[in-house]
Amino acid sequence: MRVSNVGSEDDKPGAALNNHVLRTISRCVHLRHLKQLQAHLVVLGHGQTQFFCFKLVRFCTNTLSHLPYARAIFDSLPSPNIFLYTAMLSAYSHSSPSSGAHLFIILLRRSRPRPNQFIFPPALRSFASSSTLPSISAVHSLISKSGFHRDGVVQTSLLDAYARSSDIAAARRLFDELPQKNTISRTAMITGLSQVGMVAEATVVFEEMPERDVPSWNSIIAGYTQNGFFSDGLALFRRMIAASVPPNETTLVCAFSACAHLGTLQSGKSLHGYAYRNSIADSRFVSNALLDVYGKCGSLHHARHLFDEMRNKSVTHWNSIINCLALHGRSSEALARFQEMEKAGAAPDEVTFVGLLNACVHGGQVDEGRRLFGAMAANYGLAPRIEHYGCFVDLLGRAGKLEEAMEVVEGMEMAPDEVVWGAVLNGCRVHGKMKMAETAVRKLLELDPMNAGYAVLLANLYSWSGRWEEMGSVRKEMKEKGGRKLPGCSWIELEGQLHQFYSGDRRNPLVVEIVELLEVLLELHSTVQ
Numbered sequence: 001m002r003v004s005n006v007g008s009e010d011d012k013p014g015a016a017l018n019n020h021v022l023r024t025i026s027r028c029v030h031l032r033h034l035k036q037l038q039a040h041l042v043v044l045g046h047g048q049t050q051f052f053c054f055k056l057v058r059f060c061t062n063t064l065s066h067l068p069y070a071r072a073i074f075d076s077l078p079s080p081n082i083f084l085y086t087a088m089l090s091a092y093s094h095s096s097p098s099s100g101a102h103l104f105i106i107l108l109r110r111s112r113p114r115p116n117q118f119i120f121p122p123a124l125r126s127f128a129s130s131s132t133l134p135s136i137s138a139v140h141s142l143i144s145k146s147g148f149h150r151d152g153v154v155q156t157s158l159l160d161a162y163a164r165s166s167d168i169a170a171a172r173r174l175f176d177e178l179p180q181k182n183t184i185s186r187t188a189m190i191t192g193l194s195q196v197g198m199v200a201e202a203t204v205v206f207e208e209m210p211e212r213d214v215p216s217w218n219s220i221i222a223g224y225t226q227n228g229f230f231s232d233g234l235a236l237f238r239r240m241i242a243a244s245v246p247p248n249e250t251t252l253v254c255a256f257s258a259c260a261h262l263g264t265l266q267s268g269k270s271l272h273g274y275a276y277r278n279s280i281a282d283s284r285f286v287s288n289a290l291l292d293v294y295g296k297c298g299s300l301h302h303a304r305h306l307f308d309e310m311r312n313k314s315v316t317h318w319n320s321i322i323n324c325l326a327l328h329g330r331s332s333e334a335l336a337r338f339q340e341m342e343k344a345g346a347a348p349d350e351v352t353f354v355g356l357l358n359a360c361v362h363g364g365q366v367d368e369g370r371r372l373f374g375a376m377a378a379n380y381g382l383a384p385r386i387e388h389y390g391c392f393v394d395l396l397g398r399a400g401k402l403e404e405a406m407e408v409v410e411g412m413e414m415a416p417d418e419v420v421w422g423a424v425l426n427g428c429r430v431h432g433k434m435k436m437a438e439t440a441v442r443k444l445l446e447l448d449p450m451n452a453g454y455a456v457l458l459a460n461l462y463s464w465s466g467r468w469e470e471m472g473s474v475r476k477e478m479k480e481k482g483g484r485k486l487p488g489c490s491w492i493e494l495e496g497q498l499h500q501f502y503s504g505d506r507r508n509p510l511v512v513e514i515v516e517l518l519e520v521l522l523e524l525h526s527t528v529q
Contacts, residue, residue, distance in 0.1 A: 021052055025059050031066055034059065050081050057084060061091035082113040086122065093125035100126030101135060117148045121157035128161035136161050156185045163192020187216040194223025214248055221254045230258035234267060249283045256289035265297035288316050295324030315346050322355035331363025350382055357391035361398065369395045390419035397427020402436055418447050437461055
């Protein structure tokens, strides 16, 4: 049989061999089967026929999810054609963006093959996920020079890349210049605007859409929930259902996240029922979001039952139940679940130790917290992150071991954030360490100078210490800066409707009745006292 011209752009194997290879690939279920087929092709003299190598690479990446072997096939060819580059870039863009960006750079350095319009979308995805804005700009320039800047798919991919990299100005220019704005380009714009907190602008784009598909609904719902507009996100979810657009796993995860943050247990249960009726509840992502809802909404019984009924528990599920138990102060049970997790063969990650340290905080288990914090790097190869330091400092501070807490802060490999200094401050207030508390508040003010809450705390500390002149100085400085303390907020779910209350806010239509009832309760309280 004829040996193909290695590196040829137009390898054309015979129809019989072509059909035979395609039938054989379709029956492969393991990498060793693919290797046997590859060996067979080598014997036939087609080990480097680009058509067959392309089929092997695509099957390796799409069906077997084995990128390393696909790359080995790719690297064995002296001059891979553009289709092989595209196949590899498509795989890398979803799992290893930096490798994809590097591979595209290799392509540009070679004289052949020349890029076509199909290579740019996966390349742009890789650069966007790698957060390399200069490279996106360079690819944009190459697209214009290559004459593909008017291709609709390429234009949308470029818009999406800029949006994902938070270069909203560039994304907006591209969006405004598009001769025809389709659902995909509008969804990309909504996602980009939401990522930088421009939810109002994203809503305008969404409302102007003539047609909306599931991804477009997901992008706006995710935008609201990720930016803290949880009740609005739930309202959009209900609107999606009313529009007869069936939500998918992503939609439900966003809706569950909103329920968890709002503490709306009834809404969470209703969504659970919807997921069950539509056979989505068993999804790994949905079931984990459900655990989060029940845990944060105070229904520990439902969380335990849901977890115990799961057949295939991932590390994420174990993390969720440990965090749930820690949140409810069940520290001993949380630590026991960790032992079960290890027996089940699930390897803990950084999130696991956040839950465990939180469990120690709520249970006051200082010695166990020290052991776990030290074991992260020593036994599990996990370097403590800022959130682990925050938990550990909080544990030590609550136990009154503030000198040790400060030693931990001073020994951190990264700069302490507001959570860490806030933990120090909380411990100082509980145990009356005013000098150390002053240091913590000043550090907090350095991190967020416009937060009037911190300035009020510092003024109060001076007041308690009788340092009236310094207290007056802080209050004067606060007025000059114009800092404003955020009002407290609470909410309650009643008959499926969410009611929010802000301190000092009298805009609620039932404010008169609420105040009257509050006065009655205060009078009853004083009578009992």
